[in-house]
Amino acid sequence: MRNMWWVVVVVAVVAVLATYLTWTAQRVDxxxxxxAAAARSLDAHLLRRSAAAAVLAEERQAPELYAAARIALDAVPEEREAAENDLTRQLRTVPLSPEDPKDDAVISASRRLGLARQVHNDLAREAHAARRRRLVRVLLLTRRHDRPRFFDIDDPTVTASRPVAPVSPAPVVAPPPAAGVAG
Structure with missing residues (x-):
């Protein structure tokens, strides 16, 4: 009877361990x-923003912005971050109005790109954390997957330029006379 309990305990431990290992492998996958899906989404948002910027540059006849947009559209993955940073700098020099549909397309594409970049980098960070776990390394659970890359660019969000009203200086008011002081 005692041997039977040991067998049951060993089988239960093996079943729990196999379940945990399967769960860990599935989590890593x-x-x-x-x-990878977030990286594809980020790439799509990068292309949308670059295309919207190119259309805006053609309309406004801005050759520097057009060149930056074309470089960003045609960039290979190794040069993508630098090209996107250059496009962001060019977009920040252009006055944008949310009432103009082409401007609004660039503004909304930039906002969506910022969110897509944040989601992508968060998921890459989680995948890196999972890869660093000792059990994952020992069992080589990541051998089928490439290491996720972070996409580090300046904040791509551009905002509408609003005309700034001139600030008038505050009127100078003389202090009231102090009570009880003869003048």
């Missing part, structure tokens, strides 16, 4: 799949 899911994190890498989500990170």
């Amino acid at each position: 899911r994190l890498h799949a989500r990170s």
